Amino acid sequence: MEQQILSEKESLVLISNMISKAKNYYYESGLSALLWGFTNLICFTLAYFDAVKWFAFPFNPFYLMGITFILQIYFDRKEKIFRKAVTYKDEAHTYVWTAFAISVLILTIGGGIANIGYIVLPVLLLLFGIPTFISGCISRFRPFILGGIACWILCIISLFYQTYTTYLLVALGAGLAWIIPGFILRKRFYKNIANQHNAV
Amino acid sequence: MPNAEIKMTEKESLELITSMINQAKEKVSESGTLYLLWGWLILFCCIVQFVGLTFFNYPNVYWVWTLTWVVLIIQAFYLLNKRKRRRVKTYMRELNGYIWLVFFISLMLLFFINWHFNAYKIFNPLLLVLYGMPTFLSGIILKFRPLIIGGICCWILAVVAVFIPLDYQVLLIAVAIVSAWIIPGYILKKNFKKEN
Numbered sequence: 001m002e003q004q005i006l007s008e009k010e011s012l013v014l015i016s017n018m019i020s021k022a023k024n025y026y027y028e029s030g031l032s033a034l035l036w037g038f039t040n041l042i043c044f045t046l047a048y049f050d051a052v053k054w055f056a057f058p059f060n061p062f063y064l065m066g067i068t069f070i071l072q073i074y075f076d077r078k079e080k081i082f083r084k085a086v087t088y089k090d091e092a093h094t095y096v097w098t099a100f101a102i103s104v105l106i107l108t109i110g111g112g113i114a115n116i117g118y119i120v121l122p123v124l125l126l127l128f129g130i131p132t133f134i135s136g137c138i139s140r141f142r143p144f145i146l147g148g149i150a151c152w153i154l155c156i157i158s159l160f161y162q163t164y165t166t167y168l169l170v171a172l173g174a175g176l177a178w179i180i181p182g183f184i185l186r187k188r189f190y191k192n193i194a195n196q197h198n199a200v
Numbered sequence: 201m202p203n204a205e206i207k208m209t210e211k212e213s214l215e216l217i218t219s220m221i222n223q224a225k226e227k228v229s230e231s232g233t234l235y236l237l238w239g240w241l242i243l244f245c246c247i248v249q250f251v252g253l254t255f256f257n258y259p260n261v262y263w264v265w266t267l268t269w270v271v272l273i274i275q276a277f278y279l280l281n282k283r284k285r286r287r288v289k290t291y292m293r294e295l296n297g298y299i300w301l302v303f304f305i306s307l308m309l310l311f312f313i314n315w316h317f318n319a320y321k322i323f324n325p326l327l328l329v330l331y332g333m334p335t336f337l338s339g340i341i342l343k344f345r346p347l348i349i350g351g352i353c354c355w356i357l358a359v360v361a362v363f364i365p366l367d368y369q370v371l372l373i374a375v376a377i378v379s380a381w382i383i384p385g386y387i388l389k390k391n392f393k394k395e396n
Contacts, residue, residue, distance in 0.1 A: 137298040
């Protein structure tokens with residue numbers, strides 16, 4: 001194969017094209033944010049209803065998260081088909097959320113063993129804020145940054161309640177941190193698809 | 201005099217890109233100073249707290265942690281000074297900065313929660329969970345395995361701490377600090393010296 005001779009300028013154009021192409025590869029549909037946002041919203045609202053004895057549940061509402069976990073794996077596999085490339089940002093997002101999942105797991109298991117009770121909810125809000133804020137910084141997506149800050153503010157507010165209302169504060173945190181940004185991402189995602197179709 | 205454009209083959213272009221990436225990588229390399237500073241400081245505070253409480257039954261020993269605030273102020277000046285001298289700000293460095301900022305905010309919130317609830321029994325395990333997060337993520341960003349292992353060590357010790365009496369939990373923090381910050385700090389320092 002004959003090698004193509006490129007000028008410095010042409011090389012730079014090639015690099016810029018590759019970068020912008022990689023940028024377009026970045027695939028964030030907002031589906032995960034919506035999935036986990038709604039799951040947390042539903043679970044914590046149901047936990048509140050259960051706690052104030054509005055109605056008794058035959059099972060722990062948090063078991064529903066198991067279904068979401070399976071759905072997440074299914075959607076991840078489905079999205080992988082459409083994803084053209086894994087960027088550095090995608091990788092960073094994955095690790096941030098993995099670290100979050102490990103921390104939540106330790107908190108819930110360790111908290112259960114130590115029987116820490118109410119304190120688990122403010123700490124959960126504190127943890128919600130961490131990956132949301134960092135994800136916002138990685139993708140320079142302001143709704144996530146604001147969502148993360150909202151979780152931390154709700155964490156401080158929850159310290160002064162110490163009642164079952166805190167379940168609702170966590171549900172609100174999930175809504176602000178993941179559902180609203182998720183819908184914004186989804187809207188952006190469909191807009192991008194429409195633009196790509198128009199370009200074709 | 202107009203600049204004559206250098207003609208490059210595809211291979212040469214790729215070599216140029218690789219060399220640029222390597223250059224950027226070099227700029228990202230950490231000297232490990234802050235890991236060592238904080239590592240040794242927290243290790244010192246942990247040991248003083250343990251010895252003070254266990255052997256001397258001295259309840260005011262917790263004041264030793266005030267040292268962290270002094271070092272924090274010194275660090276703020278150090279970082280401001282370093283920022284002025286820095287030529288480039290890479291995306292990785294920026295991201296690393298955000299991670300440690302989030303860690304600081306979370307730490308402050310955890311102190312506040314602990315102060316509010318007097319939840320001393322669970323405070324140390326939670327602290328270890330928090331230590332693990334930025335260490336693990338910094339390891340991923342810098343692609344530096346000792347930090348990743350250090351972060352995982354913190355999480356394992358967080359689980360272990362739940363089963364340990366309160367007075368001895370501080371020793372687990374000491375172990376975590378050695379594995380997460382001091383050992384990686386020395387390896388970073390060694391690599392940095394080699395590179396420069």
